[in-house]
Amino acid sequence: MIAGIRSVLAECGGLAVDAETLAINDDLYAAGLTSHGCVGLMLGLEEEFDVEFPEKLLNRRTFESIAAIRDAVRGLVDGGEA
Amino acid sequence: MNAAPAGLAELAPASVPAQVDVAARARAIGAGIAARHAEAVDRDGRFPTEAFDALREQRLLGVMIPAEFGGGGASLFEVAAACHALARGCAATGMIYAMHQIQIACLVNHGTNGWHRDLKARIAAEQLLLGSATTEAETGGDIRNSVCAVKPDPGAEHDRFTLAKNASVISYGDQSDVILVTARRNPDAPSSDQVLVVVTKDDYRLEKTTRWDAMGMRGTCSDGYRLEAAGVIGQILPLPYADLSAQTMLPVTHILWSSTWLGIAADAVSRARAFVRSEAKRKPGTTPASALRLAEATAKLQQMKAVILAAIRQYELASGSPEQLVGLSFATAMSTLKVTSSELVREVVEAAIRTCGLAGYRNDTPYSLGRHLRDAHSAALMIGNDRIMSHISTQLLVQRDGSGAFE
Incomplete structure (x- = not known):
């Protein structure tokens, strides 16, 4: 899953750095993720993992790190709302 | 260049006027002194000095500072009603008051450390006027990106920083006592990774670069400045x-x-x-x-x-x-x-x-x-x-x- 998240990040996140170099707890906003970038990132994640982010996950914290994204996506894949 | 503002909560006057209807006091100023000078403020593109003297006298600048710091503890609804009442008489007065209260709200909601608490008490006691420097010549109206950055000052004994910003607009910069400045978190941060830095008149120097001569809102004196500031790291609001x-x-x-x-x-x-x-x-x-x-x-x-x-x-x-x-x-x-x-x-x-x-x-x-x-x-x-x-x-x-x- 981490590899999938990294590839979506690289493709849709508009980061200032190479997504492969990020540790899973690195702050993505410090890596250049913007609110505009979040939108692309979320759409990319929905496509990649065939999930839909509910309203309550649509905030900055959900996308603050690769680990946070993994937890959110895992919750959605498991059928809950993370 | 003091590390922290001088005033403390106990220095606030004991006889802070009771919280009598904020909107009513603003209405009196709006319909009276602000309206009387609105034409001159507009014609000459000058700061509405008379209205702000009255607002200070009525202690309406510190009205949204919580009571524990000597302020009025007013709600956003009351402050919104005050902006409205002032703007009825003079739009520039209303807008400057609004911009001031926006900065107060940021400080009140997010300034939690000792330096910020002291400043809140000082604002209430001295009725300081707060301005902001969010726009930058290099980024124009895109306030969610900064070129300027907070630079740690390695020579200083305590955690100090310096900050230089080419601010294309600092409304009423000449009259401000405190300015909240957006900047990149550090010199290596991407343009979107910003913080809000609180600097007082003792911490900064302004050099005017452009004059505000506009169609309307002429009294806001939204001149451009080059701002150079220095302070302690604690002045930076912690939340991104x-x-x-x-x-x-x-x-x-x-x-x-x-x-x-x-x-x-x-x-x-x-x-x-x-x-x-x-x-x-x-x-x-x-x-x-x-x-x-x-x-x-x-x-x-x-x-x-x-x-x-x-x-x-x-x-x-x-x-x-x-x-x-x-x-x-x-x-x-x-x-x-x-x-x-x-x-x-x-x-x-x-x-x-x-x-x-x-x-x-x-x-x-x-x-x-x-x-x-x-x-x-x-x-x-x-x-x-x-x-x-x-x-x-x-x-x-x-x-x-x-x-x-x-x-």
């Missing part, structure tokens, strides 16, 4: 600016700006109403034809009031829940408030001009509306509506239906 903006600066800005514009619209409608009444008195028994336009202006004014009151209510409901405040649907609601009310103010003023006819068009009648129209035109341009709508349209790609009441 993106979060701080979502939780406080963006909603409070749009609510207080809209309330100010509502004041401009309300005064235009008052003048139109007075004009129609004077016409009716000349021909008793008939309703003047222009009364129809007055009804139209009044309907739009009511619409404007409704969107603002709804937004204040939404903010109050979401307050205390960072999760709701940073949510997309709340951000969309606050941004659309700005777009809607900034368009409506112009429409209301235009309908008022059509009501008054040439008496409103002329500059020398009690019904003159030229200043109102020029001031109203700033609304759609302050953080351009097109930029906001384009941002909202991107956000709508991912937005879902909310689950709360009326969603």
Whole structure:
């Protein structure tokens, strides 16, 4: 899953750095993720993992790190709302 | 260059006036001294000194500082009503007051350490005026990106920083006592990783680069400056600016700006109403034809009031829940408030001009509306509506239906 998240990040996140170099707890906003970038990132994640982010996950914290994204996506894949 | 502001809570005067109706005090200043000098402020493009002397005297600058720091502890609703009341008399006074209170809200909600607490007490005791430096020559109106950065000062014994910003606008910079500055977190941070830095007059030096000579809102003195500041790391608000903006600066800005514009619209409608009444008195028994336009202006004014009151209510409901405040649907609601009310103010003023006819068009009648129209035109341009709508349209790609009441 981490590899999938990294590839979506690289493709849709508009980061200032190479997504492969990020540790899973690195702050993505410090890596250049913007609110505009979040939108692309979320759409990319929905496509990649065939999930839909509910309203309550649509905030900055959900996308603050690769680990946070993994937890959110895992919750959605498991059928809950993370 | 003191490390911390001098005042402490115990220095605040013991006899802080009781919290008598903030809006009523603002109304008296708006209808009195602010209105009396509005023409001169507009004509000369000068700071509304008389109105701000009165606001200080009435202790209305520190009114949103919590009572524990010697302030008035006023709510956002009360402050919004004050912006409206001031803008009825002088739009520039209302707008400067709004901009000041936006900075206060950021400091009150997010300034938690000792330095910030001391500053809050000082603002209440000395009735300091707060300004902001969010726009930058290099990034233009895109306030969510910065070129300038907080630079750690390695030579200093304590944790100190320096900051230099080419600020294309610092409204009332000459009169400000404290300025809140956006900047990149450090010299290596990307342009979107911003913080808000609080600097007092003792910490900064301003060099004027441009003069504000505009169509309207002339009294805001929105000159450009080169700002150079130094201070201690504790002066930086800890929350990332993106979060701080979502939780406080963006909603409070749009609510207080809209309330100010509502004041401009309300005064235009008052003048139109007075004009129609004077016409009716000349021909008793008939309703003047222009009364129809007055009804139209009044309907739009009511619409404007409704969107603002709804937004204040939404903010109050979401307050205390960072999760709701940073949510997309709340951000969309606050941004659309700005777009809607900034368009409506112009429409209301235009309908008022059509009501008054040439008496409103002329500059020398009690019904003159030229200043109102020029001031109203700033609304759609302050953080351009097109930029906001384009941002909202991107956000709508991912937005879902909310689950709360009326969603």
